[in-house]
Amino acid sequence: MKTRNALSRREFLAGSAGLAAGMPALNAAETQVPATVPITASRLALNGGPKAVTLAPKLGKRWGEPERERLNGLISQDTLFYWKGPQTTQFVERFKQICPLEYVMPCSSGTAALHIAVLAAGVGLGDEVITAPITDIGTVIGVLYQQGIPVFADLKSNSYNLDPTDVARRITPRTKAIIAVHLCGNPCQLRELRALSDQHGLVLIEDCAQAWGARYQGHPIGTIGHIACFSLQNSKHITCGDGGVVASSDKRFGPVLQKFGDKGYDRTHGGLFEVIAPNYRMTEAQAAIAGAQLDRLENIVRRRSELGNLMTQKLGGIRGIHPHAVDERDRCGYWFYFLRLDPRKLQCDRAEFVKALVAEGVEAGAGYIAVPLHRNPVFLKHGFFSGRWPVKEMGLTTMDYSKHETPEAEAILKTGVRLTIHEGMSEEYVLSAAEAVRKVAAHYAG
């Protein structure tokens, strides 16, 4: 008898490739897998069988000497303020090499970047902004603070990004902007969204918070829309704990990004205040770390992209499983990998499926955010500002989030399974994780 651990990689791959979906599970008395039995046909780890995954996916250190060096430099500076600060200046120059946009404003968070973007876009009282219902709430906080109306469009079933057809359907004379969220680092259908924006005179804002280093048909992410926003929060591909960047090459928006992140003060031209805005400035300490992190970005995203695509390749053809759909012309940075279960083809619920996957040794979780944004109590009660919503009370919108429907987004959140992908993982881990999905799906195949 040979355990799964004792199988060579060649044996393991050869065995798993031959799996017939629906193969019966081994009988309950067996605790080890004979060499001739592929891992996918063995008893579930949940039921005491061997684990499909025996490698621990270690992330490794995310910062080290390069960050320390920048921080040492910081200590000998005579300023820690962003404006003309050496760390911020270096960060901006490096950012422009990765995302070639003319005007770049580093700021305190992704939420801040998005708020600055909607300020620059001129979103105001009663203006509608179409965006995705599956995203971080930071995508729409700025819209709400500007007394704009987030309008949630539905998503494509397997890319989990805005469906341009549904976006078009929701455009009204009040629509001012579209915020395209590149969920999980998967580029949206930007050509279609940009065409809609141009046709209706809208501002296209790209929410690249999860999409550092992604590419849309060869273009760096953030360069197709009018304004790009990034997050440097701790969970992102690169980070300084908290931070963000907003950038644009558009002469209407780029030159005002700085003042909209700096209390309305135009530091290039000085003068009197013509607008007010929050203080969303980044500090030199954040810029120091973020600058060093930018040097790590390409390796991180290249690796995640390879591993995520490998996962997709290996999940192909499994009954009951829909892999994460990425256009082959794009580069997805897989902030995480999101597959969907087809409940009609599996005789278990999602919780059971995920429990079985985790027991197999896969880093997995059920869904992403609990419900589409507009199903949260604050939206259902329209209680954004101390329990009230002035624009609705003033009759400037008829929006009723309790009646707002995005059925595909609802379904995605009910059937999605999150798999961790990160740059510290080996191909072997990804191959065995895919085998685990195959094994669990085969077990529950209806």
Ligand SMILES: Cc1ncc(COP(=O)(O)O)c(C=O)c1O
């Ligand atoms: C898609 C998306 N948009 C916006 C944000 C907000 O970024 P931050 O947390 O830096 O404010 C996040 C962060 O989680 C995000 O994932």
